[in-house]
Amino acid sequence: MTLPSHARVVIIGGGIIGCSVAYHLTKLGWADVVLLERKQLTSGTTWHAAGLIAQLRATANMTRLAKYSQELYGALEAETGVATGFKRVGSITVALTAERHEELRRSAAMARAFGVEIDEIGTAEIKAKYPHLNTDGILGGVYLPKDGQGDPGNIAHALAKGARMRGAVISERTKAMGITRNGQRVTAVEYQAEGRESGQITCDHVVNCAGMWGREVGRMLGVNVPLQACEHFYIVSEPIAGLTQLPVLRVPDECAYYKEDAGKILLGAFEPVSKPWALDGIPESFEFDQLPEDFDHFEPILEQAVARMPMLASAGIHTFFNGPESFTPDDAYHLGRAPEMDNVWVAAGFNSIGIQSAGGAGMALAQWMESGEKPFDLGDVDISRMEPFQGNRRYLAARATETLGLLYADHFPYRQKASARGVRCSPFHAQLAARGAVFGELSGWERANWYAAPGQAAEYDYSWKRQSFFDNIAAEHRALRTGVGVYDMSSFGKLRVEGRDAEAFLNRICGNDVAVPVGRIVYTQFLNARGGIEADVTVTRLSERAYLVVTPAATRLADEAWLRRHLGDAAVVITDVTAGEGVLAVMGPKARDVLQAVSPADFSNAVNPFGTAQEIEIGMGLARVHRVSYVGELGWEVYVSADMAAHVFETMMEAGAAHGVTLCGLHAMDCARAEKAFRHFGHDITCEDHVLEAGLGFAVKTGKGCDFIGRDAVLQKRQEGLQRRLLQFRLTDPEPLLYHNEPILRDGVIVGHVSSGAYGHSLGGAVGLGYVPCAGEDLATVLGSLYEIDVAGRRVRADVSARPMYDPEGARPKA
Known part of the structure; x- marks a missing residue:
């Protein structure tokens, strides 16, 4: 095969995600799509994946992508003629502890808000659906009838065939060797075809779909892709007489999942302490390989599994498999345009959910590449959330020991990573630690989240109910409301924007007017062309030519990348001064x-x-x-x-x-901001939330005398009217807790979900924000309805307001 000399896009990596990106780009009409695979398609991780295809994920848009994957895989065979093995067998997840049972009930409520079919089932129903299961100790579970399973390799090959049918060139045994770049753009990819020619392909875009090679390929492309391969174990039993189709079964409290396939049982594990692999690099010869068996490592999981599934005791093991998969520092995959380059994209690091994610991720990335803007909120997986240091090999090795196991760990609110800690500390860290600070971690920053009382253990004790530090936060909150509290916010991003054109540049980026006197602080958003919110910041004018943009810690890099990508020829210098x-x-x-x-x-x-x-x-x-x-x-x-x-x-x-004076943590800050209905970026406001529907129209100045990104969308929305509103809710029962994603019911019908929640210690109950449809309705009508919040299956009455329930006039900050 002779490769073309030019392509609109070169995709590096021929696993399921690379094939999905090629498929979806060609479906959008992209011509000149070239995919390079170093060995054979699926030969890295895809070929040995378990092929579990679930619908429900932790957020609405991740669920949206997983549901899309299912629908796509169900139709691929008819389109391409390649059998995918996809079938809807359903799935069951069971709980062995009260805390896990609460998590599953909350997941079921979340599923209802997201439109995913789910049933909460008891032990008898679980036994009826999975008769081979020992139900001792099982408290209950959830059943998703539309979950499925499929053949990972064939799904990838079907995607590849679909891409080829629309003109994509897929070249196996062709390794990307290097690049040519011009500034922040890759202009060509150099390749070496095994036993054939070498050469280069000039290109407009490059996509890194290299899986567990993604970090190294990222380095070649000039971008940071933090991921680490880990060993992943499963066994396949000998054929079991009479075994017929069963739902996928997950027993997360025993770190295990079970899949029936062709009369055999596949038992897989996500053990709490995993084994990073290939710390010195993946062997060049790696192709459809498996790693050495480690029965001692797997044996504790197997012992529990034999007790849970007694038929395994006599079935015999047909295959003991150990294969590598890539994991990221936060267990979310990497997707989107890399912040360091203008035309390098990433889809890698799928944390053992690559099969169920690849269809939706490929679709979302293709749409992003087509329009230049995210099609909807992808903040959970946007590669720009990764800080540069997180590509450090030692850091990745340490964190990877934990992240694989976290897939099946209890997903408690406020749960913190335990590994790879202490990398970034504020200048006050030692003083705060000496005074009882209990630290969490965000983007590598150690942040004082709450303070232990004398004699109290300075550590998290997790629960879905009131956690051990609930009263500590209440006391800190009380200090903020009635006395004086001090908390450390050094981790917040600080970007210095200066130069002759600084004012004009920021006025083009910001919705608010930054042409203010020196010393003024402007609260504003960066908007996209749809009027959605890309960033939520304050802008302080330090001098005639210099501003300080303060951003959330988690979005510092993304916000800096947004500024740089819109810089054009403005005489402006942007400097990250966060650590200073x-x-x-x-x-x-x-x-x-x-x-x-x-x-x-x-x-x-x-x-x-x-x-x-x-x-x-x-x-x-x-x-x-x-x-x-x-x-x-x-x-x-x-x-x-x-x-x-x-x-x-x-x-x-x-x-x-x-x-x-009282030292306070960031949990108390969050409780206070929730009472004030202050928006939290990434939860209450995202790139797909229109600034007017978010209630932030006061921070947009369409008449400031210059055009700005999103202005037309703001004017259009003002003319057309709002389709939904962000409202504040307070539970009338002071006991239940809100976190996020709880369904909002209006007059008995689910109309949305809580975007962020916390406890309102001054208001006497849990408070949350959430969007409610309002097309054609005035505010009085919207507020006049009966609202309830579904908390783990229990409907709780909620008061509702369009204004902050605490200090609605905003007098206290101006006292």
Whole structure:
């Protein structure tokens, strides 16, 4: 085969995801699609996958993609003539603990909100559907009748054939060897065909679908793709007489899954401590290979499985299989445009759910590449969530020991990763740790989430009910509302945007008007062409030519990439200065008293009103204070250079003691912001949520005298009217807890789901935000309905409001 000299896109990797991307791009009409596979199609991970195809995922859009995969696989055989083995056999997941049972009940409620058919079933029903199962210790479970299974290799080959039928060139035994680049673009991919020619293909786009080779291929392409191969074990029994079709069975409390196939049982495991593989690189010869058996590692799982499925005791083992699969630092796959380059895309690191994800992921990436914008919110898997350090080999090896097992671990709210910790610490870390801070981790940052009381274990004790630190958060929350609380927000991203064109550039990116006097702080969003929210930030004017853009910690890289991609020829320099400054939030009615005790500056409304910043002396050092609040109280964010941070902290705590200063964690901050109905980016507001429907029209200035991204969509929405509204809910029963994705019922009918939830300690109940359809209705009609929230199958009455239930006039931050 002679490869073309040019392609619109070169896809590297011929597993199921590479074939899916090729299939979907050609379906959109892309010509000149070339896929390069180093060995044979499916020869990496796809060929030995278990082929479980489930519908329900942790979020609405991930569920949307999984459902799409099922529908696609069901139709592929008719389209291509390649049998995929896809069949809807259903699936059962069972609980052996009360906590797991609560998780499954909440999953069932979530499924109802997402339109996935699901039944909560008891032990007798489980036994009826799976008669071979020992139900001792099983408390209950869930049954999804439309879940399925299929032949992974054949599904991939069907996708490949579909792509070829529409003109794609798929070249096996052809390795991508290197690239030619021009700035932030790859202009050509160099290849070596085994026993044939070498050459290069000029291209407009490159997609990294290299699976467990994705990190190394990413390095070649100039992008960071953090993933690590791990050993994954399963056994296949000898044929069992009388064994007929069964649902897929998952027993996560025993780390096991079971699949009937051709009269045999496949038993697979996601053990709590996994085994990273090929830390020094994958052998060049790897092709349809398996790894050495490790029966000692698998034996604890097998012992439990024999007790759970007694027929395995006499069945005999036909195959003991150990094969590698790639895992990411957060157990979510990588999808989208790499932040370091303008035309390099990634679809890799599927964490053992590649078969059920590949159809939807390929569709979503193809649409993204076609339009240049995400087709819907893909923040869960967007590659730009990965920080550069997360490509570190030692970090990946340490984290991978945990992430495989987390697939079947209890998915408790607030659950933190235990491995690969302590990489990024704020300048206040040691001081906070000494005072009882219990740290969580986000984007590698160690963040004080709550504070243990004297004598209390400074560690998480997880539960779906009130966790051991519930009262700690309540006390911290009370300090923010009635006294003064201090929390560390150093992890929030800080991007310095400066240059001759800084004002004009940011006014093109931001919905709000940043042409403000020096010292003013502007709350704003970056909008896309649809009026959706790409970023939620504050912009502080530091000088005539310089601004500071403050972003959530998790989206710092994505927000920086958005700015850079829209820079054009503007005379602007963008610098990440996140690590250069520590930030302490000083919040509460007594915040002014504390600051006046440590600084000669004037913190009055006349000199430092809400929404302004000023340089100050503090202790014996210097700082900058921003008068803003994410908790709805009087307060300041104190920005201090890292070298003076410890001094400023000690000065603040010493002087604050007379005013009852309390150290608070970010969980208390979240509870307070939920009471104020402040939006949380990634949950309440995303790229597919229109800024007006999110209730943020006050932060958009269509008349600011210049065009900006999303302006037309804002004007159009104002003319057409809202299709839905983001409302605040409070449960009237103070006991149940809200986290996210609980169904919202209006007059008995599911109309949406909770986008984010927390406990409103001041309001006396759990609070949450969520979108409700409102087309053609006035606000009074929408609010006049009866609302309930489905909490683990129980409908709980909820009050509803379009304004913040706490301090609706917004007077407290301006006191």
